[in-house]
Amino acid sequence: MLFDIAARFAFDGECSDVSPYGNGHINDTYAVSVMTERGRLRYILQRLNPYVFPDRRGLMKNMIAVTRFLRESVKARGGDPERECLRLVPTRAGEPYLVDGNGDVWRATQFIENTEAYLVADDAEMFRDAGRAFGEFVAGLSDFDASTLFEVIPRFHDTENRYAAFSEAVAADRKGRLAFVAAEREFVEARKGDCSLIVRALAEKRIPVRVTHNDTKLNNVLIDVDTKKSVCVIDLDTVMAGSMLYDFGDGVRAGCSTAREDEKDLNRVHFDTELFGAFADGFLTGMGDSVTEEEIKLMPYAARLMTFECGMRFLTDYLGGDVYFKTAYAEHNLVRARTQFRLVEEMEGAFTEMQRLCFEAAERVRRGK
Ligand code: ADP
Ligand code: GN1
Ligand code: MG
Numbered sequence: 319m320l321f322d323i324a325a326r327f328a329f330d331g332e333c334s335d336v337s338p339y340g341n342g343h344i345n346d347t348y349a350v351s352v353m354t355e356r357g358r359l360r361y362i363l364q365r366l367n368p369y370v371f372p373d374r375r376g377l378m379k380n381m382i383a384v385t386r387f388l389r390e391s392v393k394a395r396g397g398d399p400e401r402e403c404l405r406l407v408p409t410r411a412g413e414p415y416l417v418d419g420n421g422d423v424w425r426a427t428q429f430i431e432n433t434e435a436y437l438v439a440d441d442a443e444m445f446r447d448a449g450r451a452f453g454e455f456v457a458g459l460s461d462f463d464a465s466t467l468f469e470v471i472p473r474f475h476d477t478e479n480r481y482a483a484f485s486e487a488v489a490a491d492r493k494g495r496l497a498f499v500a501a502e503r504e505f506v507e508a509r510k511g512d513c514s515l516i517v518r519a520l521a522e523k524r525i526p527v528r529v530t531h532n533d534t535k536l537n538n539v540l541i542d543v544d545t546k547k548s549v550c551v552i553d554l555d556t557v558m559a560g561s562m563l564y565d566f567g568d569g570v571r572a573g574c575s576t577a578r579e580d581e582k583d584l585n586r587v588h589f590d591t592e593l594f595g596a597f598a599d600g601f602l603t604g605m606g607d608s609v610t611e612e613e614i615k616l617m618p619y620a621a622r623l624m625t626f627e628c629g630m631r632f633l634t635d636y637l638g639g640d641v642y643f644k645t646a647y648a649e650h651n652l653v654r655a656r657t658q659f660r661l662v663e664e665m666e667g668a669f670t671e672m673q674r675l676c677f678e679a680a681e682r683v684r685r686g687k
Contacts, residue, residue, distance in 0.1 A: 320348065320363075323418065327426045328410050329361055330354045336363065340435060341537055342553070343643045344370050349429065360429035361407060365422050370642060371555065374423040376468030378415050381425075381554045382406065383466065384459065384529075391458035401430055402550050433540035433549050437578050444546045445536070445573050445593050446600035451548035452534045452569050453604020456562050459529040460608055464559035467529065474532055474556060475564045477513040477627045481506075484630050487637040495637055499652065505659050506630050515616070515623055516563050524612050530560035535572030535579075562609065566601050566617055567624030570594060574621075575661055580654050587657045589664035594621070595675035602683040614680045618672040622665045629658025 320336045331354035339349040339362065346365040351358055366374045385406065389399045399405075407426040409416045416424040439445035473479040484506060488496060496503070519525045531538070531551060538553040572579065574593040577586040598617060602609060635642045636651035645651055665672065 323416065323424055324348075324350050324363055324426075326409050326411075326416055327361070327363070327424075328408050329426070330359055334358075341437060344555070350426070360431065362427045362429055363424065364426075365424050366555070368422065371470060373468060373470060377470045377555055378423065378425065380467050380470065380557055382414055384462070384554055384557050387462050388455075388458055400428070404428075404430075404550065404552060404554065430540050430550050430552075432543055434543050435537035435539070435552075436541055437537055438575070439536060439573055439593065440546065442592050442596040444541065446596035447546070448536055448539050448541070448548045448573065449569060449597040449600025450604040451539050451551055451600075452531065452565055453562075453601040453606075455531055455551045455604070456528055456565055457605050457608060459557075462529045464527055464529045467558050469558055470556060471558075474558065475560060475624070475627065476517050477515070477623060477630075478517055480627050480630055480634070481510060481513045484634045484637075487634045491637060493637065493639045495652075499633065499636070502633055502652070502655055502659060506626075506633065509626055509662075512623055512626060515619055516561055519563075519612070519616060520561055525561055525563065525610065525616065526613075527559050528562055529557065530562060530565045532556040532558060532560055532564050532568070534565045534569040536569070537572075561620075562605065562613055563616055563620035564624065566598075567620035567622075568628070569601065570597055570621035571625040571628055571658070571661065573597060575657065577657065579657055580650060581657055582653050584656060584660050587660045589661045589668060591668055591671055591675065594672055595679060598676050598679040599682060602679055609680075614676060617676045618665075618669060621672065622662055622669070625658050625665065626662045629655045629662065632658065 321333055324333045324336050329352045331352040333350055333352050335351040336348050340347045344367045348363045350361045350363045371377050385404050389403045392399045392402045405428045406414055407428060408414055418424060488503060520527060533553055533556045538551065539548045540550045540552055542549050574590050576588040576590055581587050632651045632655035636655060640651055643651060
């Protein structure tokens with residue numbers, strides 16, 4: 319069946335292998351190998367998650383428009399568009415993606431070789447450069463008209479909305495799991511007031527609406543295995559109108575931990591301020607001079623809030639029966655929620671230092687280092 323799907327894409331040769339690939343929580347991702355006269359070539363084949371993305375046609379329209387635009391931005395700055403930008407491989411019928419007999423949507427992209435998606439950064443330099451790539455991504459789309467993008471997941475980073483979903487999951491307690499999460503529930507409820515921070519700043523126009531990635535975890539940028547430089551921002555499913563604070567905050571959430579997102583031993587999970595400073599520096603460097611004072615001021619708050627939001631989403635999914643994120647075992651979402659809350663606690667403790675690091679990074683970038 320997978321070979322039949324793969325055979326419908328205009329790959330450069332006969333498909334010899336299709337294997338599950340990567341660590342994404344949402345789509346079904348496969349690496350496809352094909353034999354060609356020049357040797358083996360690889361592609362990425364993905365079935366888009368129908369539960370998470372009801373409007374997969376809108377999603378693909380966004381991806382097509384965004385990659386087309388980014389390709390030009392990469393060329394304009396003298397980069398290599400084949401490595402620094404995703405390229406969709408059309409179907410043999412000439413369509414940009416495939417809809418199968420079940421209504422499932424499949425897409426294929428060129429495999430960007432000699433890169434890796436990291437779950438944890440090797441060091442601060444690697445993470446600084448990931449920040450640079452995510453910042454450049456936002457800057458590269460600054461002239462893209464945000465109003466032309468479909469809102470693939472409505473109110474995706476509207477944390478008030480996420481809190482409401484959490485409260486509904488608590489009230490429904492669909493799987494009888496509420497009894498196991500008293501401490502986590504209390505943790506979330508004590509921070510209800512934080513949820514308005516970014517939505518309100520956007521609504522009051524204190525910060526600009528930008529085209530943002532919205533899912534800037536470290537493994538959504540491919541890193542060159544030799545140079546350790548970030549080559550290509552991937553996973554464009556959630557590119558929508560948003561705030562740079564979402565991208566900065568989510569990047570910190572995912573990358574400033576000393577452990578993996580699903581580490582069970584919380585003694586290993588710490589918020590690393592050195593990584594935070596490096597990411598802030600990289601991100602602001604990548605964004606260039608378009609960043610505003612208010613955005614800079616809110617960056618440390620956004621880091622805390624995006625981490626809190628993600629923990630709340632994992633907990634909501636745990637209560638709702640693991641219908642959204644892929645899980646490998648029954649407590650997986652709870653384990654993930656706990657790591658996020660541990661990071662939030664530590665960020666609360668380190669908050670003054672985070673503010674200092676952000677302002678220093680902004681100063682450095684302003685002075686051109
Ligand atoms: P998900 O939405 O499920 O996270 P992604 O689009 O992020 O799906 O893809 C999952 C993983 O597949 C990535 O983390 C990365 O390891 C790998 N991947 C995706 N696209 C490519 C590509 N074009 N080249 C190489 N690896 C890729
Ligand atoms: C999901 O798709 P992936 O695995 O890169 C999720 C993000 C979460 C992240 C947590 C569309 O990202 O929002 O922050 O898991 N993506 C979607 O690891 O919900
Ligand atoms: Mg991903």
